[in-house]
Amino acid sequence: MNRTAFVHDWLAGGNAGAEKVLVEMLNALPQTPIYTxxxxxxxxxxxxLEHAEVHTSAIQHWPKGVSSYRTYLPFMPYQVEQFDLTDYDTIVSSSHAVAKGVLVGAGQLHVSYVHSPIRYAWDLYHQYLREANLTSGVKATLAKxxxxxxxxxxxxxxxxVDVFLANSHYVAQRIWRTYRRPAQVLYPPVDVARFDHTRPREDFYLTMSRFVPYKKIDLIVETFTRSGRPLIVIGSGPDFEKIRATAGPNVQLLGRQSDEAVADYMSRCKAFVFAADEDFGIVPVxxxxxxxxxIAYGKGGSLETVVADVTGVFFGxxxxxxxxxxxxxxxxxxxxFDSETIRKHAEQFRPERFRAQFSAILAAAEEAKRSGTDPEQAVLALDLRNL
Incomplete structure (x- = not known):
């Protein structure tokens, strides 16, 4: 019997998009152990994930290891290599930082689902240093x-890695630029069933995000403050107070909200506004x-999830x-814009489809490994459109 293990960067700091992907992988392969x-x-x-079999690194027991795990980033490449996975036939890494660097043997299959190559080390390197005020001085030199x-x-x-999977064609291009390896695109799962698309639209716009610079919530708030159009903003983060100070009376900043509240606002808003350059972007879906x-910024994952003049409008x-x-x-x-048509477009990202495609990918890769052929080519040859 084939034994599989998952490797994920970290399971702390909230249930974000990468964790939702891991959940559906776990739903496809129940009781698979997770290393993080x-x-x-x-x-x-x-x-x-609440009751999963989870194995952690030594960082779990270091001072503030769980609450301030990002400060230990310099140690993570070493720590991920300490996981002993010799008892497993297949390793599936879910990686936006270090998980893909796990050590594997020649007889093992390693499939890596890459949410993004490490953005603060590659694409966002200079932006990260500026925002962290690390452009000069001793600390800046050490960080660099x-x-x-x-x-x-x-x-x-x-x-x-034997097989790379990317969460969008945009990320597949970045994987090629960074690693010079092709990747099969497997779009992340989105729980479309929890949303009601039949309710009447009301006269307010909506946006939702963490309040960090690259999400461009400040741009959305400034734009709507100037126009006077009603805007509701859901989310929190480091820039919350700074942005709230600039918001006009037509802009409501609600902070973090429950999943039920989010679904309610999305079901009633006139349109959703999205200004980030994202790898994929689950929220617009x-x-x-x-x-x-x-209404989305026309770059990155949005170009793959929003259809111009059918499900939305782009700005350049x-x-x-x-x-x-x-x-x-x-x-x-x-x-x-027809709500039924928009909902039908979103259905292609449903979790059931993700699980079917993920299972087909693993089956093809494992069969290629057993037969002595190239797992990467076997996966790239798959046509996932009909699954």
Missing amino acids: MVYQPADFVGTP IVLHYIRLWDHSTANR EAQAAGAPV QQNVESLTRAVGIFEARAEQ
């Missing part, structure tokens, strides 16, 4: 040296599952003028 840097069960109450060596390690560990048109630059024009275009065409 740190684990905070309280973050996953009510999910399959650490990230330099993480890049070297990250690139070298690509050879430990959730909005479409609720029948809401999306991350500035007030471009977003304002897009909102005006949307309002002029608002009657052409």
Whole structure:
């Protein structure tokens, strides 16, 4: 019997998109053990991760290891290599940081689902240093040296992976640029069933995100403050107070909300606004599952999840003028957007389809490994469209 293990970067800090992917992998392969840097069960109450078999690294027991795990990033490449996975036939890593660098033997199959190559070491390197105020001085030099060596390690560990999976074509392009390896695209699962697309639309716009710079919530708030159009903002994060200080009376900042409240607002909003350059972007798909048109920045994953003039409208630059024009275009065409059509588009991302595609990928890769052929080519040859 084939034995499988999952390796995930960390299970702490909230149940985000990467963790939702892991949940559906676990639903496809119940009782599969998980290896991860740190684990905070309280973050996953009510999910399959709450009672999963989880093995952690030494960081779990270090001072503030669970609450401040990111400060231990320089030690994570070493720690992920300490997981002993010799008893498993197949290793599936779920990686946006170090999980793909796990050590595997020649007889083992390693399939790596890459949410993104390490963004703060590669694409967002200079932005990360600026936002962390690490552009000069001793601390900045140390940070640059650490990230330099993480890049070297990250690139070298690509050879430990038999098959790369990407969460979008956008990320597949970045995997090729970073590792010079092709990747099969497996879109993340979105729980479309929890959204109601049949309710009447009301006269307010909606956005939802963590309040961090690259999400561009400040741009959305400034744009709607200037126009006077009603906007509801859900989410929290480091920039919350700074953005709240700039918001006009037409903008409501609600902070974090329950899943039920989020589904309610998405089911009623006039349109959902999304201004980030994301690898995939689950939230715009959730909005479409609720029948809401999306006004999105036309770069990155949004180009794969939003259909221009069918499920939404794109804007070309991350500035007030471009977003304002897009909102005006949307309002002029608002009657052409049909909630039923938008919901039908979102259905392609349902969890059941993800599990079927994931299972087909693993079956093809494992059969290729057993027969002595190339698992990567076997997976790339799969046509997942009909699953």
